[in-house]
Amino acid sequence: xxxxxxxxxxxxxxxxxxxxxxxxxxxxxxxxxxxxxxxxxxxxxxxxxxxxxxxxxxxxxxxxxxxxxxxxxxxxxxxxxxxxxxxxxxxxxxxxxxxxxxxxxxxxxxxxxxxxxxxxxxxxxxxxxxxxxxxxxxxxxxxxxxxxxxxxxxxxxxxxxxxxxxxxxxxxxxxxxxxxxxxxxxxxxxxxxxxxxxxxxxxxxxxxxxxxxxxxxxxxxxxxxxxxxxxxxxxxxxxxxxxxxxxxxxxxxxxxxxxxxxxxxxxxxxxxxxxxxx
Amino acid sequence: xxxxxxxxxxxxxxxxxxxxxxxxxxxxxxxxxxxxxxxxxxxxxxxxxxxxxxxxxxxxxxxxxxxxxxxxxxxxxxxxxxxxxxxxxxxxxxxxxxxxxxxxxxxxxxxxxxxxxxxxxxxxxxxxxxxxxxxxxxxxxxxxxxxxxxxxxxxxxxxxxxxxxxxxxxxxxxxxxxxxxxxxxxxxxxxxxxxxxxxxxxxxxxxxxxxxxxxxxxxxxxxxxxxxxxxxxxxxxxxxxxxxxxxxxxxxxxxxxxxxxxxxxxxxxxxxxxxxxxxxxxxxxxxxxxxxxxxxxxxxxxxxxxxxxxxxxxxxx
Ligand SMILES: Cc1cc2nc3c(=O)[nH]c(=O)nc-3n(C[C@H](O)[C@H](O)[C@H](O)COP(=O)(O)OP(=O)(O)OC[C@H]3O[C@@H](n4cnc5c(N)ncnc54)[C@H](O)[C@@H]3O)c2cc1C
Ligand SMILES: Cc1cc2nc3c(=O)[nH]c(=O)nc-3n(C[C@H](O)[C@H](O)[C@H](O)COP(=O)(O)O)c2cc1C
Ligand code: FES
Numbered sequence: 001x002x003x004x005x006x007x008x009x010x011x012x013x014x015x016x017x018x019x020x021x022x023x024x025x026x027x028x029x030x031x032x033x034x035x036x037x038x039x040x041x042x043x044x045x046x047x048x049x050x051x052x053x054x055x056x057x058x059x060x061x062x063x064x065x066x067x068x069x070x071x072x073x074x075x076x077x078x079x080x081x082x083x084x085x086x087x088x089x090x091x092x093x094x095x096x097x098x099x100x101x102x103x104x105x106x107x108x109x110x111x112x113x114x115x116x117x118x119x120x121x122x123x124x125x126x127x128x129x130x131x132x133x134x135x136x137x138x139x140x141x142x143x144x145x146x147x148x149x150x151x152x153x154x155x156x157x158x159x160x161x162x163x164x165x166x167x168x169x170x171x172x173x174x175x176x177x178x179x180x181x182x183x184x185x186x187x188x189x190x191x192x193x194x195x196x197x198x199x200x201x202x203x204x205x206x207x208x209x210x211x212x213x214x215x216x217x218x219x220x221x222x223x224x225x226x227x228x229x230x231x232x233x234x235x236x237x238x239x240x241x242x243x244x245x246x247x248x249x250x251x252x253x254x255x256x257x258x259x260x261x262x263x264x265x266x267x268x269x270x271x272x273x274x275x276x277x278x
Numbered sequence: 279x280x281x282x283x284x285x286x287x288x289x290x291x292x293x294x295x296x297x298x299x300x301x302x303x304x305x306x307x308x309x310x311x312x313x314x315x316x317x318x319x320x321x322x323x324x325x326x327x328x329x330x331x332x333x334x335x336x337x338x339x340x341x342x343x344x345x346x347x348x349x350x351x352x353x354x355x356x357x358x359x360x361x362x363x364x365x366x367x368x369x370x371x372x373x374x375x376x377x378x379x380x381x382x383x384x385x386x387x388x389x390x391x392x393x394x395x396x397x398x399x400x401x402x403x404x405x406x407x408x409x410x411x412x413x414x415x416x417x418x419x420x421x422x423x424x425x426x427x428x429x430x431x432x433x434x435x436x437x438x439x440x441x442x443x444x445x446x447x448x449x450x451x452x453x454x455x456x457x458x459x460x461x462x463x464x465x466x467x468x469x470x471x472x473x474x475x476x477x478x479x480x481x482x483x484x485x486x487x488x489x490x491x492x493x494x495x496x497x498x499x500x501x502x503x504x505x506x507x508x509x510x511x512x513x514x515x516x517x518x519x520x521x522x523x524x525x526x527x528x529x530x531x532x533x534x535x536x537x538x539x540x541x542x543x544x545x546x547x548x549x550x551x552x553x554x555x556x557x558x559x560x561x562x563x564x565x566x567x568x569x570x571x572x573x574x575x576x577x578x579x580x581x582x583x584x585x586x587x588x589x590x591x592x593x594x595x
Contacts, residue, residue, distance in 0.1 A: 009322040009561055046560065052535055055505055055559055056351050099560060101322070233347045235358070235558040239317025240334075242360040243349040256342055256363060261317055 006035030011049060012100035014092050015074060023081045024124075024158045025090060026063060031100045033073050037065045038107030039132035040206075040229050040265040043075065044237035046099025047088045057101065058085045059234050059260075061127040061206075063159070064134065075100075078127045078159055104237050105264050108132050108227055112141050114202035119147045119168075120189055120215045122207020126158055128229055129206065133166040143202075145169065148192065150185025150211065154178035186214040198222055205229070205268075216268040226268035230259050247272035293572040294582040297329065297550045299527035300474030302412050302449040304329035304384055304550055307583060308540070308568045311531055311552035312388040312414060312453070313360065316374070320381075322561045327568060329550055330384030332477075333374070335416045336404070337389075338396050340366035345497035350486045355505030355533070356555060357484050359498025362390065367400060375407065384411040388453070394434070398441040405446040412448055415439065415473075418455030418480035429455040429480075432467035439471030451529065454478040454515075456508070461515045462522035475527030476519060477552065479512045505555040509533030513546050520547025520588050535563065537570035547588040 012031035020026050031043075044057040064076035081090050092098060108128065111117075117136070119129045126149060133145055145166075150173045151157045157179060163170050172180025173188045181188060185207075193201075205215040206229040219226035235241035239261030246266070248257040254272045257263065295306040309330040310323075316334055325331055343363025350357040365373055378385060387410050391397035401413055417429035417438055428434040429452075439452055452468035454461055456479040465476045481502025486495035494500070512532025519528060530548030533555070534540050540551045556563035571583070580586050 007318065007321050049560075052506055052559070053354065054351060055354065055356060055555070056349075057559065101561070233349050235349050235356070236314070236319065236561065238319045238322070238561060240315055240319045241313065241349070241358070241558055242334075242343060242363040243346075243358065245343070245346050245348065245363070258317075 006033075007102065007104070008033040008035070009101045010099075011097045012075070014094050014096045014098065016094055017090070017092070020078060021155055021158055024078065025081075026076055026078050027089065027092070029075045029077070029098065029100060030072050031075050031102075033075075033100075033103070034067075035103055037062055037073075037075075037103045037131075039135050040107030040128045041103040041105050042237075042264065043077065043100055043102035044104060044234065045077070045089070045101075047085050047092070049097055049099040054085045054088065056235065057099065057237065058089070059237060061229075062103070063127050063130050065131065078124070078130070080124050080158065101237060105260055106262065108204055108229070108265050110136055110139065110141065111202040111225065114143060114225075115200040116144045116146065116196060116202070118189070118192065118196075118201060118203045119145065120185060120203060120205040120207070120211075121147065122150045122185060122211040123156065124158060125205075125207030125229070126160070127206075129204070130159060130162060130166075132204070133163065133168050137166055146171065146192065148173070148185050148188045150174070150188070150207070152176065184211075186211060186218065189215060189218055193218065193222055193224070198224055202226070213273050216271065216273060219268055227265055228268050228271060229265045230263050232259050232264075234260055236260070288576050288579070288581045290572040290576055292581060293575050294584075295568075295571060297584065299451075299529065299549050300449055302384065302474065302527075306568055306571075307544070307550035308564050308571075309384075309386070309529065309550060309552045310557055310564055311554035312416065314554040314557040319557065319561050320377075323557075324565060326382040328383040328564055330386055330411065331378065331381060332386040332388055332414055332552060333370075333378070334364055335362055335388040335390045336364055336367055336370045336400065337362055338367050338391060338400060340364065340369055347495060347497050350495045350501065352484070352486060352503065353507065355503050355507030356558075357486055357496060357501035357503055358481065359496040359501035361498055367403060371404075371407070379407075379409040385409060386412045386414050386451070388414040388416045390416040391438075394428075394438045394441050397438050398445045401442045401450075402445040405448060410448060412451060412474075413442065413446065414451045414453050414477055415442060416453050416480070418453050418457075427455065427457075429453075429464060430458050432463045435464050436467040436471040439468050439473045443472030449474040451475045451477045453480055455480045456511050456515055456532075457483050462518050465519040465523055465526065469523060469526060475529065477529040477531055478515055478519065479508065479532045482508050482511060504533070506533040506535060509539060513542060516543060516548050517546040517590065517592070534567075535559070537567045537574050540567055540571065541574050544583065544587050545590040547590070549584070549587050
């Protein structure tokens with residue numbers, strides 16, 4: 001086998017599933033990996049390796065990892081049940097096998113020159129920020145971390161209560177006003193940005209395309225550096241099939257970048273935003 | 279030939295999996311199909327053990343491809359509308375060729391031109407490279423044609439193959455589309471044009487609809503269906519070509535997920551198989567199949583795969 005990135009393609013075992021709210025679970029997998037995992041990277045999971053249905057793998061970000069010295073790593077994924085694959089994942093029990101391909105993609109870049117990190121998350125886009133906050137806190141770099149978290153309703157602020165323990169200031173926005181401010185998280189961002197010193201700031205965002213687009217526009221307007229972590233439908237997750245593209249700048253032109261290979265995390269300055277939303 | 283199961287099964291390591299497709303000799307009959315292999319896949323798949331790899335189709339100029347979503351899962355399969363996103367000929371030679379030229383399996387380069395002359399120009403240029411083992415002419419991509427799909431027209435097919443034949447001594451395979459009424463007629467045309475064999479099938483043209491948005495699901499509107507759902511179509515077409523043109527080297531493609539699927543293609547008349555969607559489902563699929571094939575052959579008392587190719591008996595109506 002050729003030396004490549006430290007990728008594992010093999011069976012992982014379900015250790016347990018912990019409820020994290022209605023239709024949301026933390027699944028802990030024991031995976032035979034030893035490669036370091038960066039927040040913002042993801043795993044491509046075959047929900048049932050003994051079955052061809054559902055056919056394709058499902059991509060999930062890492063919520064947390066616990067490295068053991070025997071080369072097994074416990075990997076925590078946090079997922080919401082939205083369709084066939086995640087419904088099947090919900091039914092997996094301890095010692096069941098799932099196919100694990102990972103760690104994949106490029107994670108967030110911790111900007112050590114910035115004193116304040118603003119995380120803007122929408123819905124299940126919260127997931128990579130948990131591992132990111134944990135890794136930042138362990139890194140010795142001690143920025144102030146502000147999480148702006150938007151969801152439809154209070155019950156969909158997945159995992160929100162795990163953040164204060166990581167010394168993260170949480171501000172929620174819900175569309176129905178059931179927790180935090182009523183409205184969109186992007187409005188919350190606008191208000192916050194007015195109160196903070198531009199030069200101290202680094203914005204990281206993950207969530208629906210429409211939300212991230214507005215976050216990136218705000219960041220650009222105020223000339224604040226920003227990284228965005230994207231979601232696309234995937235095939236291989238190995239850069240081979242070309243399923244998972246987004247537009248990035250390419251000199252005066254643009255090109256399609258495969259997010260599983262060059263992303264899912266991008267410097268927002270590189271992204272071309274006028275792409276059709278889907 | 280299948281023998282009585284009472285005969286002692288042959289030792290697995292003596293089973294001969296090699297395949298001869300015209301002038302192309304493969305150490306074993308398992309290849310990865312065009313468009314489903316590349317980038318990091320060789321970090322998790324031991325390509326040196328394969329019969330060969332078929333590269334993503336190369337076009338003359340770089341192509342950006344279609345807007346997302348580019349894949350859509352369907353019952354037992356998937357649609358794709360990638361749109362031949364590729365570096366273009368010179369980009370491929372610079373960026374991709376150096377990475378794959380050292381593979382110890384056969385390298386098949388897939389090309390697609392907008393005109394017959396462009397097909398030949400692609401082949402001529404690639405033929406200058408020291409390490410190309412065969413060409414696969416993609417005359418069948420459903421994602422790029424604008425009413426000029428060569429592969430649906432036998433005379434166009436023959437013309438494309440003939441021009442490419444004049445451009446190289448290396449083996450040429452024509453990759454056929456299932457989106458035709460008479461696939462054997464197209465296969466015959468390809469062989470008349472000088473092809474060394476045919477690969478079939480490419481994807482089946484299809485569509486997914488989001489009725490709430492009243493919009494197509496794919497960015498490219500229509501797409502190509504692949505995966506287990508297309509296997510029966512592929513098997514039928516392989517069998518039709520094998521029956522109409524006995525002795526034609528055939529690479530079977532379409533919904534092959536495991537060694538049993540591969541065996542079905544062999545008995546239907548394919549000398550080798552290519553995996554497409556299976557690589558996306560599990561990048562190790564080709565190796566799993568390769569590992570399982572000797573046992574499948576041993577279980578029917580066969581020692582050589584080639585004795586078993588095209589042995590399906592099916593009376594004509
Ligand atoms: C890099 C990345 C990280 C992700 N991280 C998480 C996470 O941490 N937690 C989480 O709950 N979800 C995450 N998602 C989304 C998750 O992959 C989808 O919710 C999941 O694939 C849906 O599968 P399904 O079978 O339940 O839905 P279905 O709609 O039945 O799936 C059908 C097909 O569409 C694909 N698909 C559907 N929705 C999405 C989507 N939003 N993004 C990509 N593909 C989709 C599926 O993978 C499948 O191929 C992430 C997606 C990406 C690309
Ligand atoms: C994502 C994707 C991209 C493909 N790209 C190409 C291509 O560039 N050229 C080509 O000849 N076939 C292409 N194909 C077709 C496959 O090579 C194969 O013929 C088809 O998928 C049927 O086999 P399968 O059911 O095993 O996938 C592509 C298929 C998929 C799924
Ligand atoms: S999913 Fe295949 S290239 Fe990204």
